[in-house]
Amino acid sequence: MRVSGLVIRTGVPLPPASGSVRLAMMHQDGVTALRESMRLNGQCCRSISLTWGLSLARLPSWTSTTEEIHRRGLWTMSAQRDFLIHVWSQARRQLRTDIAARTLPSRPIRPPASDRRGHRQYLALARSLHLPRDTSQLTDPWHDLEAAARTSLARAVDAYNFLEDSELSDLAHRHAHHVAALVGGLFGCNIEYSDDTYWDVCRLTLMHSRWGMSAGFTATRNCSLCGQDIDSCPHLLDTRYNVTVRHDADGACNVCGRLNCPHTDGETVSAFPRPVMSQLQLHEVSLVSRPRDPLARFTKIELSQEVLRGGLGEDPTGRDICCYRCLHPCSGFGQLPNRD
Ligand SMILES: [Zn+2]
Ligand SMILES: [Zn+2]
Ligand SMILES: [Zn+2]
Ligand SMILES: [Zn+2]
Ligand SMILES: [Zn+2]
Known part of the structure; x- marks a missing residue:
């Protein structure tokens, strides 16, 4: 199995290997990441509803789909997947239609007067996302939403990596699911294909593998x-x-x-x-469940031919594969296998 990941960050203060200073630093970095992720996620949802007019009641969420899966008793993966794909693709189509309707050149580009509040919200969003304030200059609102949502997900995963041993771990875990479902449901999560190999790059799935890399170094x-x-x-x-x-x-x-x-x-x-x-001297890199740098995690893991054939029933040979795992209810964490 080939993997690729981050061993240690440079240019930022790293927490000490253990002790109360480590806990305090991790808590602070984690809260910062969580806030940033929540802010971006909130901006995304506000923009979807206020600027593009998709009522939040029609926007699925990880919580609502998970509850619905339990209520309907959908226990098999395929029943869950069919339901999730249906719910999310409906929302995605609706949002695309709403955005197209409001950015089409034949329509007035300014938001209608009745939508003043929405427009103000949009301006606030545009400012914080560094977008042009005039909607007519917006090249692709879909990509702007997507970029904000994907950044929110990256920061949500960072937050969990910092906070997994704190009292905020549960909140950070659920929040990561929440953002991952929005990203996967609206914008898609794909298995990467490069170097003749499929790579698992789903941030949420990788987050559930609780091992990372620790670097032994001296200076x-x-x-x-x-x-x-x-x-x-x-x-x-x-x-x-x-x-x-x-x-x-x-x-x-x-x-x-x-x-x-x-x-x-x-x-x-x-x-x-x-x-x-x-100069820092790197001596060794090892797999641990609590890496010295909390963000030293895998960024991609090779998916073997056997795993793919087993899961898909055939060899995908270069075709696109979508990931739907990030829409599903949580199936727990993978721990580092015991090694001697
Ligand atoms: Zn959330
Ligand atoms: Zn995924
Ligand atoms: Zn000297
Ligand atoms: Zn001097
Ligand atoms: Zn989970």
Whole structure:
């Protein structure tokens, strides 16, 4: 099985491997991601109803379809799938018709006067999505909605990855389902085909595999004065030394570490030694259920020919495959298999 994923993010502060600081950072990052996802999802739903006129009562949701599946007693996957495809494609067709009706050049492009509130809402949405404010300049409202919904889903999954061990995990889990169903139902979720291989890229499904990659890495802290390991070199951190200023190839000053500084090459100044982080050295990557970087997860997993033939009854050989798993009720989490 081939997989592809993120091992560790760079350029952002990563939480420590354990302890209360880790919990606090994860909580904060998780809440930020969840808020962002909810805001985008809310904008999408408001725009669908207020700008494009699809009543929210006609827009299915993961909660409503899950309840309906239970009420009707649809226990087999195929019965659920038929029901879900029917419900969502109806909504998608209606929304496409509504958007076409309001953007068709033969119709007035300004929203009707009775729709002033909707228009104001649209302007607010346009501002926050960086869209042109004038509907006549809108090239493709469908793609704008789709982009907002897909970003909302990506952030919902981030939020769950940060919050899975917190009291918000249930909320984040349900929210991810909610957004994934909207994205899959209206805009579609596809199995990726590249390099003669089908790849599972469904964010919701990948989110339910609770394993990620942990990177074992070290960084040595070197002394700014002599370049050796600061823990073993003769310089003391609380003592000033006379240093001859020089700037390295990148322009960083050996005295203060900054790129633009008042020091000139060759002058002697009295300075404390500073720890300088050397390059990160990656030692190993391992599969764990709680990766050091909570977002270090798989982004795609190879779907073997056997799995596809088993599921589809035939070899798809390059044809498009749609994913409907993200519309279904939750079927639980996959845990990391026990390995010795
Ligand atoms: Zn939600
Ligand atoms: Zn999917
Ligand atoms: Zn030193
Ligand atoms: Zn300097
Ligand atoms: Zn779930």
